[in-house]
Amino acid sequence: MGASEFDLIARYFAPLAAAAPGAFALTNDAALVDVPDGRSLVTTVDSMVAGVHFRDEDRPTEIAAKLLAVNLSDLAAMGARPFGYLVAASFPQTVEEAWIAEFAAGLGSEQAIFGISLLGGDTTSTTGPLTLSLTAFGHVPSGKCLQRATARAGDDIYVSGWLGDAALGLDILSGRLQASSTEARAQLVRRYLRPTPRLALGAALLEMELASAALDVSDGLVADLGHMARQSGLAAGIEWAALPLSPAARAQLARDAALRQRVLGGGDDYELVFAAAPVGRADIAKLARRLDLPLTRIGSLSPGSGVSVRDEAGRRIAVTKAGWAHF
Amino acid sequence: MGASEFDLIARYFAPLAAAAPGAFALTNDAALVDVPDGRSLVTTVDSMVAGVHFRDEDRPTEIAAKLLAVNLSDLAAMGARPFGYLVAASFPQTVEEAWIAEFAAGLGSEQAIFGISLLGGDTTSTTGPLTLSLTAFGHVPSGKCLQRATARAGDDIYVSGWLGDAALGLDILSGRLQASSTEARAQLVRRYLRPTPRLALGAALLEMELASAALDVSDGLVADLGHMARQSGLAAGIEWAALPLSPAARAQLARDAALRQRVLGGGDDYELVFAAAPVGRADIAKLARRLDLPLTRIGSLSPGSGVSVRDEAGRRIAVTKAGWAHF
Numbered sequence: 315m316g317a318s319e320f321d322l323i324a325r326y327f328a329p330l331a332a333a334a335p336g337a338f339a340l341t342n343d344a345a346l347v348d349v350p351d352g353r354s355l356v357t358t359v360d361s362m363v364a365g366v367h368f369r370d371e372d373r374p375t376e377i378a379a380k381l382l383a384v385n386l387s388d389l390a391a392m393g394a395r396p397f398g399y400l401v402a403a404s405f406p407q408t409v410e411e412a413w414i415a416e417f418a419a420g421l422g423s424e425q426a427i428f429g430i431s432l433l434g435g436d437t438t439s440t441t442g443p444l445t446l447s448l449t450a451f452g453h454v455p456s457g458k459c460l461q462r463a464t465a466r467a468g469d470d471i472y473v474s475g476w477l478g479d480a481a482l483g484l485d486i487l488s489g490r491l492q493a494s495s496t497e498a499r500a501q502l503v504r505r506y507l508r509p510t511p512r513l514a515l516g517a518a519l520l521e522m523e524l525a526s527a528a529l530d531v532s533d534g535l536v537a538d539l540g541h542m543a544r545q546s547g548l549a550a551g552i553e554w555a556a557l558p559l560s561p562a563a564r565a566q567l568a569r570d571a572a573l574r575q576r577v578l579g580g581g582d583d584y585e586l587v588f589a590a591a592p593v594g595r596a597d598i599a600k601l602a603r604r605l606d607l608p609l610t611r612i613g614s615l616s617p618g619s620g621v622s623v624r625d626e627a628g629r630r631i632a633v634t635k636a637g638w639a640h641f
Numbered sequence: 642m643g644a645s646e647f648d649l650i651a652r653y654f655a656p657l658a659a660a661a662p663g664a665f666a667l668t669n670d671a672a673l674v675d676v677p678d679g680r681s682l683v684t685t686v687d688s689m690v691a692g693v694h695f696r697d698e699d700r701p702t703e704i705a706a707k708l709l710a711v712n713l714s715d716l717a718a719m720g721a722r723p724f725g726y727l728v729a730a731s732f733p734q735t736v737e738e739a740w741i742a743e744f745a746a747g748l749g750s751e752q753a754i755f756g757i758s759l760l761g762g763d764t765t766s767t768t769g770p771l772t773l774s775l776t777a778f779g780h781v782p783s784g785k786c787l788q789r790a791t792a793r794a795g796d797d798i799y800v801s802g803w804l805g806d807a808a809l810g811l812d813i814l815s816g817r818l819q820a821s822s823t824e825a826r827a828q829l830v831r832r833y834l835r836p837t838p839r840l841a842l843g844a845a846l847l848e849m850e851l852a853s854a855a856l857d858v859s860d861g862l863v864a865d866l867g868h869m870a871r872q873s874g875l876a877a878g879i880e881w882a883a884l885p886l887s888p889a890a891r892a893q894l895a896r897d898a899a900l901r902q903r904v905l906g907g908g909d910d911y912e913l914v915f916a917a918a919p920v921g922r923a924d925i926a927k928l929a930r931r932l933d934l935p936l937t938r939i940g941s942l943s944p945g946s947g948v949s950v951r952d953e954a955g956r957r958i959a960v961t962k963a964g965w966a967h968f
Contacts, residue, residue, distance in 0.1 A: 336681075338788060341872055343718040343856055344685035344779075346786050349676050354663075357760065358671035359727040359776055363767045388670040402688040402729075402774040433684065440690045442769010447729040449686055449776040452671075459673045461665060529670055545668055 317411055319437050326418035327401075330425060330432035334398060337433045345433040347398065353453035356394035360385050364443035369487070374413050376507045377446070378420030384532065385450035386428060386511035387584040391530040393460040393520025394452030396513060398433040399425075402447040404440035428513070460520050463545035465527035465589035471550060471613040472598065474512050474585045476560040477535055479505035481580020482573065494569055498562035505560075509584035514605055519588055524597055528588035534579045536633045539587055540621045546589075549618030554578075554625045558610040578623060578633045589615055644738055646764050653745035654728075657752060657759035661725060664760045672760040674725065680780035683721035687712050691770035696814070701740050703834045704773070705747030711859065712777035713755060713838035714911040718857040720787040720847025721779030723840060725760040726752075729774040731767035755840070787847050790872035792854035792916035798877060798940040799925065801839050801912045803887040804862055806832035808907020809900065821896055825889035832887075836911035841932055846915055851924055855915035861906045863960045866914055867948045873916075876945030881905075881952045885937040905950060905960045916942055 317325070323340050331337035336346035349355045362384070364370055368377050382399065389396050401421070405414070425431060433451070483506030485491035486499055493499030512530070519525040527546060531538050535557075543550040557577060559567065567573050590598060595611070602609040623631040644652070650667050658664035663673035676682045689711070691697055695704050709726065716723050728748070732741070752758060760778070810833030812818035813826055820826030839857070846852040854873060858865050862884075870877040884904060886894065894900050917925060922938070929936040950958040 338790070341790065341868070342786075342788055343715040344683045344721065344777075344786075346719070346781065346784070347682040347684060348784065349682060355674040355676055355682060356671045357674060357727065357776070357778075359729045359761065359774070360763045361729040361731055361765050361772075361774065363731050363765055363769075363772075365768055366766055391670040392673070394671065400684065400686040400776060402686045404688055404690050404772055434686065436687045436774075438688050438690055439693055440769060440772060441692055442690075442767060442772070445688075445690075445731055445767060445769070445772045447686070447688065447763075447774040449684070449727060450671075451684075454673065457673070457675065459669075459671075461669055463665070463668065541668070 322414055322437065326415055327432060327435065330418065330422050334431035334433055337431065340434060347433065347451065349453055352456050354456050356389055356392050356452045356454055356459060357449060358385055358388040359447060359449045360388065361445065361447040363445050372507070374417035375420030378417050379424050379508055381446050381448050382421065382424045383509045383511050383584060385448045386513060387509065387530045387532065389450055389452040390511045390513045390516035391460060391528050391586060392454065393516045394454045395517050396428055396430050396450060396452040398431045398451045400433055400449040401435040403435070404438045404445040406444055407439055409444065454520060458520060460516060460525055460528040462527055462529045462542045465542055465546035465548055465615050466591070467548055467615055467617050468592070469526050469589040469615045470592055470611050471539065471552060471587065471589055471615060472609050473558060473587050473612055474515055474607055474609055476558050476563065477583055477585065478563045478577030478580060479560050480509060480582035481576040482563055482566050484582065485576065491566070494565035498565050501560065501562040506582055509582065511584060512586045515586055515607060518601055518605070522597065524594045524601065525588040525590050528586055531583045531585045531587055532581055534581045535587070536578050536621050536623065542587065542589065543615065543619065543621055546615070548615045550613060550615055550621045552613030552623050554623055554631055556610065556612040558608050574631070575634050649741055649764065653742055654759060654762065657745065657749050661758035661760055664758065667761060674760065674778065676780055679783050681783050683716055683719050683779045683781055683786060684776060685712055685715040686774060686776045687715065688772060688774040690772050701744035702747030705744050706751050706835050708773050708775050709748065709751045710836045710838050710911060712775045713840060714836065714857040714859070716777055716779040717838045717840045717843035718787060718855050718913060719781065720843045721781045722844050723755055723757050723777060723779040725758045725778045727760055727776040728762040730762070731765045731772040733771055734766055736771070781847060785847060787843060787852055787855040789854055789856050789869045792869055792873035792875055792942050793918070794875055794942055794944050795919070796853050796916040796942045797919055797938050798866065798879060798914065798916055798942060799936050800885060800914050800939050801842055801934055801936055803885050803890065804910055804912065805890045805904030805907060806887050807836060807909035808903040809890055809893050811909065812903065818893070821892035825892050828887065828889040833909055836909065838911060839913045842913055842934060845928055845932070849924065851921045851928065852915040852917050855913055858910045858912045858914055859908055861908045862914065863905050863948050863950065869914065869916065870942065870946065870948055873942070875942045877940060877942055877948045879940030879950050881950055881958055883937065883939045885935050901958070902961050
């Protein structure tokens with residue numbers, strides 16, 4: 315590739331930092347950030363590796379959108395309002411400038427949606443696959459955030475949006491699953507490639523003090539709910555029949571009931587799971603209407619440990635894939 | 642490797658976050674950080690890839706130390722006082738738990754030196770080389786920081802410590818250069834493997850308002866000074882005879898004068914280069930004594946552009962390698 319690192323940064327990435335004076339057009343050693351008075355900083359980092367977290371053939375705009383979304387989802391799970399991010403990219407020697415241009419354009423259109431700015435970054439070369447790491451920044455009311463370990467016995471368990479779409483979308487993309495229709499295919503694949511971080515929900519749950527605990531569904535419902543239950547010292551019980559499924563997911567499950575496991579164990583939905591005292595049910599229903607986002611009560615927390623899923627007849631459903639550990 | 646991602650994090654990385662309550666023992670989706678009143682946040686990210694930025698045979702403790710140092714050096718260049726960091730690591734499938742344990746131990750001993758904490762991170766697998774990305778956090782007096790673009794015509798140019806040691810150390814490690822003595826070898830190699838971020842210097846320059854501009858020498862003196870000159874719209878002139886060389890570097894240059902190019906163009910020293918008005922000379926000399934760190938005046942800035950290096954006779958020295966661009 316002909317352009318130097320400095321040229322590439324000036325050409326494609328500096329425009330993404332134009333609205334943030336503390337990014338100094340990406341020409342300094344670091345970025346200067348003012349956290350608003352009365353707010354605390356929230357920060358998280360997540361990496362994506364070609365061939366592991368995305369497919370080599372995915373479009374750079376889709377990869378950019380997902381990289382940003384998975385990190386913003388972590389901020390959403392803490393109840394934070396995002397304001398900026400850093401990107402570290404290790405490019406194979408074979409990367410083409412057009413790829414980088416499209417990747418930067420993808421970041422640009424996503425950051426416009428969320429009203430955030432690129433603040434800085436680093437580009438290096440690698441002899442391995444493209445590796446992207448994004449650090450996201452948000453803020454919360456001073457000293458407060460949603461946590462995983464603070465659920466209480468008797469709390470309801472809620473999930474936002476729809477479960478299982480992303481796992482089914484990945485299965486379709488990978489050729490392991492045939493879509494029930496063209497529309498279902500588009501919807502499920504889109505949910506895998508373009509997850510929506512539930513930022514407005516997370517911030518509202520924190521600021522309205524409606525949730526006792528929260529996290530995002532990245533590794534799968536049962537695995538992630540397991541983290542909340544274990545860290546809170548409680549058992550989580552959920553009802554299969556209560557789980558919110560999209561029409562597209564319902565159509566797939568009507569053809570193959572075994573796909574239930576993908577809904578329970580598959581990851582990448584980036585919905586929020588949260589615990590809330592039953593007294594807040596009416597307020598949560600109101601919030602769902604205000605956000606135009608289903609918030610579905612799927613079970614409850616009780617003394618004990620583990621996560622159990624029961625079907626309509628009260629029989630326990632075994633979950634064969636409790637999320638996905640990277641090693 | 643037998644251990645899950647969660648086990649590894651709990652075993653090796655959570656202890657590094659024990660002093661930071663907002664890290665939640667690395668069990669939440671993100672970290673909560675309070676920036677002190679009257680201070681702004683400064684943040685930066687730098688990645689290191691095996692085979693590109695370090696050698697496969699380097700010890701994990703050395704890699705950890707360097708990863709932290711190169712990022713803290715960026716904070717130093719902004720005048721920031723560090724307080725924490727995030728690490729994103731993509732491990733090859735073949736990584737051994739002992740490697741991860743030693744890497745974490747290396748982070749632990751370094752963070753103790755700097756009085757900072759791990760705040761969070763991410764671990765993934767990769768089919769390529771080990772890839773490490775570190776985001777560092779520091780703070781500065783509200784809204785103030787050292788910058789590159791703010792040097793003024795007539796300013797002196799200073800550099801901290803010694804130049805060229807790291808490049809010569811890398812040459813020795815790579816077998817391209819024979820050390821003049823066992824002691825010289827140890828000193829030069831150590832300066833390559835274990836650079837010292839000049840944090841106290843950066844913070845003092847900012848808080849005492851002694852420097853008009855600053856950056857750290859990561860790509861080589863001429864290349865980095867070139868950034869400052871270009872961004873400030875000035876020319877930089879430096880005197881070869883004024884450059885601070887360690888006894889070990891002097892011994893190497895006595896054997897081969899061509900190594901001058903490595904001093905001027907080699908990177909990895911992580912010293913600070915800064916511009917300062919001549920009126921501050923006495924204060925800078927005092928600061929050097931207080932920090933027990935040489936602060937050497939090596940030239941000055943004037944109207945014009947470019948970086949020129951002159952020898953004792955006033956002849957211009959051509960620089961063959963103006964730093965290192967990653968592409």
